[in-house]
Amino acid sequence: MRNGKDLIRNIPENRKKDIEKYLSFKGEDIGNLKFLEAAYLEEIDGFDYKFFKLSPKEASLMDPNQRKFLETAWTAIEDGGYGGNKLKGTKTGVFVGFSNNPLNNYVDIISDVEPGELPISLSGNLTSIIPSRISYLLDLKGPSMLIDTACSSSLTAVHTACRSLKSGECDIAIAGGVKINIMPLDNEIKIGIESSTGRTRAFDDDSDGTGIGEGVISFLLKPLKRAIEDKDNIYAIIKGSAVNQDGTSVGITAPNVKAQTEVILEAWRDSKIDPATLSYIEAHGTGTELGDPLEIEGLNEAFRKHTKKRNFCAISTVKSNIGHLYEASGMAGLLKAVLSLKHKELAPSIHFVKPNDKIDFIDTAVYVNDRLTKWDVNNTARRCGISSFGFSGTNCHVVLEEAPEIKYESVAHDSSAEIIGLTAKSEAALYELVRRYKTFLQNSEGICLKDICSTANTGRTHHNFRLAVVAKDKKELLYKLDFILENKFSGLDRAIGFYGKHFVIMIDKEILQQGELRQKEKLELTTQVGLLTEELAEQDIFDNSLLERYVSYM
Structure with missing residues (x-):
């Protein structure tokens, strides 16, 4: 992100060969196959089944989305210092943003190649098992659920996890999102928001849609007071969040600017912050003709209810680097924001050359951050917001603040070594x-x-x-x-x-x-x-x- 790298590329050769082998098995002509350009994971088939106490057969019949989330959730737990049996039997919840794409379904491949194995492949392909798998493996007793609100799924999963923590349903939460394009063929079935170049040129005058990407992200969440008491390594603080619905708009998949304004205002109220102290927004930023102008309008309307200052808050979007991860996109934006807080830097929103002429940036509270800058603030904590607006009409906004500077006393040992x-x-x-x-x-x-x-x-x-x-x-x-x-x-x-x-x-x-x-x-x-x-x-x-x-x- 810091280097402004464009991660959109051709499909890795090993993945391309796997798809061609499968389609040849079905008797299809692979001579004219065309694959989408996207931000691809290098591989999606590698999996250490022994580590997770699975048989090779069971692992091979498991959706790659489920496999990848299992690996990443485990990594997040160990990164937090809670590996081993520390979470066994605890009220740890798991909340995962995921949406099953009928055109990208792993169970269809199983049905074609090994139809006799369909009965035993059930648990590995039920979407509800994605969060439950880690709960089962580690004997976690908190809520375990899948959140599907289309593009806003994973950020809504974070919001839901925070509410569960506040209510006492769980003491620790794993929140995440996953998106893998198993069959990324460039067919004629489009949903109307695709970029002609495969790149997301958010807020640029030449923008005409969004690129696509894939990835998997997990966070370990705890109440701040307990995290400090337990001497945890804290990356950032979630100050507050909100979720709402577009309701009636010009179309069921079309954005509603008033709803976007209201979800941001509600998140600010929940955070109990002065919005004028926000200095960065990780935007939804799809680069679509309708979406970008409405997002800036909604954001500006929210700011105008609290301050008349202009061009004081930077915006950018991770989609310019990695495309739209759809159901995992909000979590990708959250991850970028967390790392920005950690390193006290604002990464550039790339592919931004000329401002969109449908957006009056001069009279708005925000400006597009198109270069790497030090994130400096005056006598306040660094704060930012993350927006994720669903194709389903469900909108989510989360407010972050930098982690407190805590000097823990080192564990006292007698030995010099x-x-x-x-x-x-x-x-x-x-x-x-x-x-x-x-x-x-x-x-x-x-x-x-x-x-x-x-x-x-x-x-x-x-x-x-x-x-x-x-x-x-x-x-x-x-x-x-x-x-x-x-x-x-x-x-x-x-x-x-x-x-x-x-x-x-x-x-x-x-x-x-x-x-x-x-x-x-x-x-x-x-x-x-x-x-x-x-x-x-x-x-x-x-x-x-x-x-x-x-x-x-x-």
């Missing part, structure tokens, strides 16, 4: 985790080593393949991780780190008596931390308290 334990379900996955931690350490200014190690050791699930590294500071840890990335785990020098495998072996025994199968017993043979802790104990580089902390983590 720290230990970080990294685990994964395979050696390849562990190697990738080491690479990610190296990248994190290179960008972790202001975070002390003790906090990094404490979170890594207690906030992630522990798996079979394990690495322990001892370091006195971040520089030493970065050096050792870099060494491991270059030399892998085989024959790892103890001066660098300790690598081991921790397996639980399951053996099935059939006990036969009098010629009949009486029962099946499962004998669990479990190895303990064992070798790894013995090796650590032999080293004289840190004291026993550090070893005890490590054992307790494992």
